[in-house]
Amino acid sequence: MIGLWHRSPALRGWALIAPTLIILMVMLVIPLGMLVAQSFWTQSGLTINRTPGLQNYALLLAPEGAIYRTLLVKSLWISFASAMVVLLFAFPVAYFIAFHVKRSRLTWILLVTVPFWISYLLRIFSWKIVLGFGGALNSGLITMSLIDAPIEALMYNQAAVILTLAHSWSAFAVLPIYVSLQKINPQVLEAAFDLGDSALQRLRRVILPLAMPGLLAAFLLVFVPTMGDYITPSLVGGTDGVMVGNAIATLFGKQNDAPLGAALAVATMAAVAALVGLILVAARASGLWRSRS
Amino acid sequence: MNGIPANMIEITGLTKAFGSFTAIDNLTLGIAKGEFFALLGASGSGKTTLLRLLGGFEFPNAGRIVIDGQDVTDQRPNQRPTNTVFQSYALFPHLTLAENVGYGLLNLRLPKAEFAARIEDALSRVRLSGFGARFPHMVSGGQRQRVALARALICKPKVLLLDEPLGALDKRLREEMHLELREIQRAAGITFVLVTHDQEEAMSLADRIAIMARGRLLQVDTPRALYEAPNSREVAEFISNVNLLDGTCLRQDGPDAVIAVNGVGQFIACTDGAALPEGTRVTLAIRPEKARFSARTDQGANQLAGVMRTATYAGDRSHAMIEVPGLDRPFLITTPNRDRNMSDQDAPGTPVTITWDRTAAAILRD
């Protein structure tokens, strides 16, 4: 037995990872599996009918489910827009750190990553302070006599949600882009210049394709989790900026229809997976993303 | 007991597979006590796996390893009488050089003074006295290499395993270390097993060399025998350059055989005392420095007419590539530059005659 233990590093490996696997099984796989199972049940009042059926999904597709479908599409749009805004904001910074910062790279990376570790709640709360009706931006602009009355349109809309999400998640995006840019051999860039590329051509033909794995990773790291966001739309979204996460929370809570909530959650994750798959296929088909193994 | 010295290492029927890839294939080998033994092969030949099996870092699927009369097949690295000098040196970055060197003594629980004295002794042996308090990242590559050596030798292993230990050093330092390694090996009387892909290194260091390919031993012999009397085309080609002529034995003629090479001619070659039956298919292997060429037609048995293709000057010697009708590869000849003037026969296109002695060609029977 002891001999087997010593001679089988694989056995030792499984023993080491077993507790983690058990936790993942109990707290991740089973709950998510149950969520899926639950989505096939029905509930009226306090009684739950556990006969599996497609009623909830039928409801989501029926005319009565239009508000959930609208919400889902709007959430996809908000998350997609946020992820694109994040890429747009983050790429030049990652590029700057990778190619223009020489000595203080670590400081820059730290500066960019630290906000990520600050309480998500506080980050969004801070935007409420900035954008609010009597908030910092409005009162600041009035103080500087640039406007006479507070602008109402700053908060409680989709744009506010997109801006806030982009702010909260951009720290998440700089790193993968930076890592993929940093891997590029500077001589490759010199070669592109040498072979006649302009700076813009070099960006499009050499740097972007090489950074594509990082850009895709960054996009997914923002797009996927924001789809289920609850805090941001609750705090700065208003009625216009409400997202599918709010509806799921309400269904599980106040509306007391957990099965429908589960179905909506499953539908959301399915929609995310489908869109992610579509994006990966498109990236591959466009030739921007090639596996380089 | 009966006068024949027992081998220090006895490997029998050793097999190691990683998934479907067989790294070591039913290998049997004996290494004598006090021998400096080299495992030479291309990457992927299994030489490093064999060393790791000897060190106890991998366990075989089949076969036994006996070291100094004791079966160590199931023993882990910390139980074996072997120590290893790793390719990357594997110096512990969080320990000083002295702590690194003394690491193998920790289990002996020596008195403090003796512990320190043995470390100082080991460091001075590799000419690093006074460097003990430094950390590995503070010293040069050559110094790190010597620390790794001192660390591995401090436990007085029966066998020292060296995994490409000089690979990271530049050429000059490597040559210095060659001398030093031989010195240390002679002084300590320890069996050394060295893995290398550098045949010059293997030749200048080892008493015997095993040529490995595809997890098997192609030939185990002294450096001289491997070079002058390879047992196969593969070994002949692996060790340095060689001209190979495929032919058939026509007849034995005293100590020599007459070999007919299709479409090229007949040649005589010494069979080193062995009898070569008529009709045997053989390959003549002629090392580039063992043939000559000149613009004149020469007298003698082994002659080939050709045309100079390129001649390359390399300081102490020159390399000629000569096209010979009937041979699919140009004939290579290396000539020492005894004269400071280049000869005019080196011009491309010059017709030349190649000759070699009857003892210059080795006969390969595979």
Added chain:
Amino acid sequence: MSGRSLSLYAVLYLTFIYAPILLLPVFSFNDNIFVTFPLKGFTTDWYAEMVANVPLGKALRSSLLIVGPVALISTGLGLMAALALGRSPIRFKAAILGLLMVPLVVPTLVLGVSLLTLLRGVLGVQLSLATVAAGHVLLCLPYSVVILLARLDGFDRSLEEASLDLGQSAFATFRRITLPLMMPAIVASLLLCSVVSFDEFLLAFFLSGADATLPLYIWGSLRFPAKLPSTLALGTCLLVFSICIVVLAEWVRRRGAPGSTAATGL
């Protein structure tokens, strides 16, 4: 793109990232119950109000109570998992690593409701700080494994082989070589898991019982404008705490890895 315009952009980017957050401390010292410009004057009243706040103190105690166990358990499990993934020849490594990263990708809201269903609906567990802590371990595991695995991959495996070769047992090798070399990453993981647990809101929102954690308290007080200034003061304290811990964690992690420039921990 010239270097100059890029560095100008980078500074603007940092302003965009930091300016809203830095408004918290600015207004927390402002002598005005409304969060508006112009600033009226300096006051520490809101901090006094915060310290005197009893429910807040309770919430702080709850948060501090779970931070330690969460960090220790996540880092312990993470270390074991990293050793298995980085040092043993087990199969399905990619799948296991993928599964470990799932909590980062699945919306926390979905994790929250499904854990809630399992714990309360099926297992009948009473919600408490312990259930919050369990949820936080799940969220911390990916960070812990990534940080520890990066460090483990960062040093040569033959260091451990050399120790075995020089006569040390597997356990002694772990204690003398692996553990000291891993220590910076272990400390970093402990610190970062603490921050994650201390700041986490959404899982706590679903999984907490009677005791609120600090983020839950903040969430609750956001609805009351009168409490806003003292919430700003609290937010400022959390901000300072988080930044200090993260910078400390990075410093420890990098100090232990001389010459490594890539930031592998998120």
